[in-house]
Amino acid sequence: MDRKEFLSIAGITAASFALINCMGCSKQSDNASAGITGPTGVDFTLDLSLSANSALLVNGGYLASKGVIVAKTTTGSYIAVQQSCTHESYPLIYQSSGQQFFCNNHGSAFTEAGVVKNSPANRNLTVYQTTLTGTSLRIFS
Structure with missing residues (x-):
C-alpha cells in the first residue's frame, strides 16, 4: 500500500x-x-385495594406505571401525566407541596395540569384522563 x-x-x-x-x-x-411525548393509547386500571398501589390512597401520594405518573392531589383528585420530562426524558416526580411535577435532573417543573412552569423544558406534558369506580382507578387517553 x-x-x-x-x-x-x-x-x-x-x-x-x-x-x-x-x-x-x-x-x-x-x-x-x-420535545418528548408521553405514551399513546394509554388504557389501564389500578386496583387501589392492592398494597402496590397504596400510595394513591393518601393525598399527595403518587406512583409510576406504564410510562405514566398517577398522583392523588392534596385535594383528593386523581391526575395522570407522562412520566418522562419533555426536555430530555428523565423521570419526573410529583411534589404535592408545590402542586407540581418536577424533574430532578435539570429542574424543569410542570403544573398539575401538565403545563410548563419553568425551563429548560418548553413543551407541556401529555395529560391522561382518570376515572374512579369503587377501588378501580382507570387511566386512559
Whole structure:
C-alpha cells in the first residue's frame, strides 16, 4: 500500500466516523426541539385495594406505571401525566407541596395540569384522563 492509498482509506474512515457522530447529534437536537411525548393509547386500571398501589390512597401520594405518573392531589383528585420530562426524558416526580411535577435532573417543573412552569423544558406534558369506580382507578387517553 502506498502513501496515497493509505491517506485515501484514512480519509474515508474519518469521514465515516464524523458522519455517524453528526447523525447522533442531529437526532438528539431533534428530540430536544420537538420535545418528548408521553405514551399513546394509554388504557389501564389500578386496583387501589392492592398494597402496590397504596400510595394513591393518601393525598399527595403518587406512583409510576406504564410510562405514566398517577398522583392523588392534596385535594383528593386523581391526575395522570407522562412520566418522562419533555426536555430530555428523565423521570419526573410529583411534589404535592408545590402542586407540581418536577424533574430532578435539570429542574424543569410542570403544573398539575401538565403545563410548563419553568425551563429548560418548553413543551407541556401529555395529560391522561382518570376515572374512579369503587377501588378501580382507570387511566386512559
